[in-house]
Amino acid sequence: MDAELFGQVLDAVRDFVRKEVVPREAEIDERDEIPAEIRDKAAELGLFGWALPEEYGGLGLGMAEDVRLAIELGHTTPAFRSLFGTNNGIAGQAIVHHGTPDQRTRWLPRLAAGQAIASFALTEAEAGSDPGGLTSRAVRDGDRYRLSGTKRFITNAPLAEVFVAFARTDPDSTGSRGISAFLVPAGADGVTVGPHDAKMGQAGAWTSEVVFDDVELSADALVGEEGKGFGIAMASLARGRLHIAALCVGMAERALAEAVEYARTARQGGRVIGEYQLVQALLAESHAELAAGRAMVHEAAAKYDSGEDRKLGPSSAKLFCTEMLGRVADRAVQVHGGMGYVRGVTVERIYRDARLFRIYEGTSEIQKLVIARQLLKD
């Protein structure tokens, strides 16, 4: 995107996040729901399609722009980003890069406009860190497939109009081979979305179990080549990892700002607590780690855009920034003392919200394996 235009998009998003979403984040946390007017304004700003191509109505942002946007989105509840995260990320990217021209024309304009939500359905009870262990099956029946299986923790499933679902098409295959990706309309016979999971944090972002019970799909529901679904899932996740790392940088900026403000104003022993050097150490450590994470994200994004590295950088950035945010959020709670443990205080919410990032889109342990394997391969 043209630099001046991108600057305007970033300013508009920053303004909206800080003036209209931040004041309502406690309400979102309490009611476990994003208000309809916030969803509508997000659609107006183009947020449902920031990473989707311009020809389909998206903003077509590259990775360097994506991370700058994600840092801004990190300044409020991550449930806000989650609402349009799957359209741009894990689900939307699979359609952009592997969908047929018909699939792209049918879905991408509606996803970019926020008229439809797409979810990414890969995880199963015994196939989370090891998606190659999935047991969902799609059996070919003439010019159709019949899909059966149970997915869990699927973000935006209760809102989704379409699922990018992964199932084994080769019954004799094991591991990453023989898996295919399909576009499954949420309204198809045999699709059941369970109740929202009651989560530790990120209230307002919904996940559910999704059951596919002998769902009949026409052959044109296949995304990419039959048997190549695992690669499609991994490529979508790599881009998502860098985006999540940047979001964590934004959340750490917010947590640190809250801690600095508290340290400047709260008093103990007749002095503001910011005058105590042990409190200063908590702030200084967080600032240094945050600066490292921010630099890492921008460098990884530049290498992603140039094509130099789309694997090591995203995984390293996700590993470091999600763990960094955990430490920064923990210190922000510590700076607040007892107030940091009270519901309704921003750092208490950030502490709970932050925990998810070390688990989903590949746990920290899995990022370490991805990084080490890549190093040894190179």
Ligand SMILES: Cc1cc2nc3c(=O)[nH]c(=O)nc-3n(C[C@H](O)[C@H](O)[C@H](O)COP(=O)(O)OP(=O)(O)OC[C@H]3O[C@@H](n4cnc5c(N)ncnc54)[C@H](O)[C@@H]3O)c2cc1C
């Ligand atoms: C809120 C939320 C939203 C999500 N959204 C989606 C979504 O939209 N779509 C989707 O498909 N999935 C989604 N997920 C699933 C998520 O990606 C998985 O939860 C995650 O990958 C971990 O898998 P698991 O829960 O099965 O845990 P497990 O894989 O069972 O992990 C348990 C522990 O074992 C460790 N472990 C597992 N295997 C290894 C190994 N080989 N080496 C070392 N350690 C290992 C893990 O690191 C972890 O510490 C979501 C999850 C949550 C909680």
